[in-house]
Amino acid sequence: MKAVIAYGDGYSVCDNCLTPFRLDYIKKPPIADFHVDLAAWLGMAEARVVPGARRGFQAVASTYVEKGDPVLVTALSHYTEFIAVEAAGGVAYEVPADETHQITADAAAGKIEEVIRSTGKTPKLLFVGHADYQFGNIHDVKGVARAAHEYDIPVLCNGAYTVGVMPVDGKDLGVDFIVGSGHKSMAAPAPSGVLAATAERAEEVFRTTEAHGDVSGRSFGIKEVEMMGCTLMGVTLIGMMASFPHVRERVRRWDGELENAAIVLDALLSIEGTEVLSEFPRRHTLTRIDTTGSFDRVAKTHKKRGFFLSSALRKRGITGVIPGSTRVWKYNTYGMTRKQAVYTAEAFTAIAEENELALR
Ligand SMILES: *Cc1c(COP(=O)(O)O)cnc(C)c1O
Numbered sequence: 001m002k003a004v005i006a007y008g009d010g011y012s013v014c015d016n017c018l019t020p021f022r023l024d025y026i027k028k029p030p031i032a033d034f035h036v037d038l039a040a041w042l043g044m045a046e047a048r049v050v051p052g053a054r055r056g057f058q059a060v061a062s063t064y065v066e067k068g069d070p071v072l073v074t075a076l077s078h079y080t081e082f083i084a085v086e087a088a089g090g091v092a093y094e095v096p097a098d099e100t101h102q103i104t105a106d107a108a109a110g111k112i113e114e115v116i117r118s119t120g121k122t123p124k125l126l127f128v129g130h131a132d133y134q135f136g137n138i139h140d141v142k143g144v145a146r147a148a149h150e151y152d153i154p155v156l157c158n159g160a161y162t163v164g165v166m167p168v169d170g171k172d173l174g175v176d177f178i179v180g181s182g183h184k185s186m187a188a189p190a191p192s193g194v195l196a197a198t199a200e201r202a203e204e205v206f207r208t209t210e211a212h213g214d215v216s217g218r219s220f221g222i223k224e225v226e227m228m229g230c231t232l233m234g235v236t237l238i239g240m241m242a243s244f245p246h247v248r249e250r251v252r253r254w255d256g257e258l259e260n261a262a263i264v265l266d267a268l269l270s271i272e273g274t275e276v277l278s279e280f281p282r283r284h285t286l287t288r289i290d291t292t293g294s295f296d297r298v299a300k301t302h303k304k305r306g307f308f309l310s311s312a313l314r315k316r317g318i319t320g321v322i323p324g325s326t327r328v329w330k331y332n333t334y335g336m337t338r339k340q341a342v343y344t345a346e347a348f349t350a351i352a353e354e355n356e357l358a359l360r
Helices: 002-006 031-041 053-064 079-087 105-119 141-149 199-205 235-269 295-301 307-315 338-354
Strands: 046-050 070-074 091-095 126-129 155-158 177-181 193-197 286-290 328-332
Touching (some): 031 046, 031 193, 046 053, 046 235, 053 193, 053 199, 070 105, 193 199, 235 286, 235 338
Parallel strands (some): 070 126, 126 155
Antiparallel strands (some): 046 193
């Protein structure tokens, strides 16, 4: 917050923008170093900051997709992936999830074949979520990328729910692009994010302008077309940079986060009638559960109806669960201390007992 206040005014990082005049070359503050560090941290060759994950999707779609081109997303994709494809004039097709809500390499290969058969064209690009926003399941990005590469389709891994909270290595995943969201998982102000690419794909997506003025004769140096020259020119970038040392440190504590998630989920599952809809055991802290057979039975006769749950939680100082939800809902334990996780777990079982639900 101190960094945000210090850099809140205008083009605040541009005072020391010297030739060749581009954001990622600025040395003071150390923006150039930050770009190098970001790329290395994600196991990729190049990185650029962007105003949100969606702008990363858009830059990549705009590079590869032309009017009418098929593009693969998945049945668990975020709406911003669809819009990036639409904005580029492409047509999105979904790789289906299996009955366990996983996106598999087989499903990707099958969908590629199906699209080729039905449209006569090979998809120009494939988007795959690392962890999806509905179930928080971790998908086989490596297998999906391998399948897509058999057809020379570039692969973008959407790390909105992983980059900044758990270790992400693009090289190991074998993807062409990794996109992260600054304001979602990187403890940064909105709108911010990162687009990282392999060396080969960086040349395509981070190509420089060839425009020139026919009257003035001007040309525009090394400004990148998809980045509109420069992107985060002040407070958002400084916010990302200020948080980065903490973010880099905290991804190493992911195992502890998963332990906290397990403590809370075990308590919920100890309440008879509760089912987990996410993969189990959990590999992410975002979890979808079904309490139709437990908390929703209470809601049917409680005078506060479905609001009894959020209300009982609030009384214990726990917020974040959507008020009124007692059937299918999701929650995220990320960032809790162990003590808070244990407290939350005990709160759920205590609320169950108060309302005469049986514990298994
Ligand atoms: C939030 C979200 C996005 C969009 O991120 P922005 O940084 O706000 O553009 C993309 N994908 C998933 C899965 C998300 O949850």
